[in-house]
Amino acid sequence: MKKIALALCLPLALGALSACGGDKKAQTPAGLSAMDGMLIHDGRLVLPAVKGRPAAGYFTVSNQSGSVATLTGVSVAHTGKAEMHVTLDGIMEAVPRLDIGSGQSVSFGPGGKHAMVFDVSPDLQPGGTTELTLTFSDGRKLTAPMQIEAPGMMGAMDHSKM
Numbered sequence: 001m002k003k004i005a006l007a008l009c010l011p012l013a014l015g016a017l018s019a020c021g022g023d024k025k026a027q028t029p030a031g032l033s034a035m036d037g038m039l040i041h042d043g044r045l046v047l048p049a050v051k052g053r054p055a056a057g058y059f060t061v062s063n064q065s066g067s068v069a070t071l072t073g074v075s076v077a078h079t080g081k082a083e084m085h086v087t088l089d090g091i092m093e094a095v096p097r098l099d100i101g102s103g104q105s106v107s108f109g110p111g112g113k114h115a116m117v118f119d120v121s122p123d124l125q126p127g128g129t130t131e132l133t134l135t136f137s138d139g140r141k142l143t144a145p146m147q148i149e150a151p152g153m154m155g156a157m158d159h160s161k162m
């Protein structure tokens with residue numbers, strides 16, 4: 001039953017910081033904090049083969065938090081906007097939100113789910129790093145480093161028909 005109490009408590013904490021007094025989570029700033037039980041692995045940004053085209057962001061996010069986490073947005077430092085997409089039977093669709101069940105891990109990778117990343121700064125060069133931020137439906141954010149990779153056959157996604 002403790003998990004249910006926490007789930008009810010967290011949305012309240014966003015509106016009133018003291019609503020969950022004594023709960024450590026309520027005192028964690030909503031901005032750049034790590035989320036308990038949520039982890040990003042293997043973040044990488046594959047640069048576009050053609051300058052000016054979107055880059056592709058890949059990562060795995062695992063949820064050991066004890067409750068469902070709903071991913072609602074992605075962003076990458078030193079780029080413009082980023083969107084979540086999925087490729088199904090060769091056709092790309094936007095993914096506005098994605099539930100990640102407790103104990104699940106979801107991979108964004110070539111040929112499947114990916115972040116489509118627009119307006120990549122020329123400062124981002126292969127071998128460097130940038131930062132990935134995931135936003136969840138309760139407003140919390142999770143950040144992790146991303147390795148920057150040169151465009152390759154796997155990463156050279158064609159977004160020209162979007």
Ligand SMILES: [Cu+2]
Binds near residue numbers: 086115116
């Ligand atoms: Cu895409």
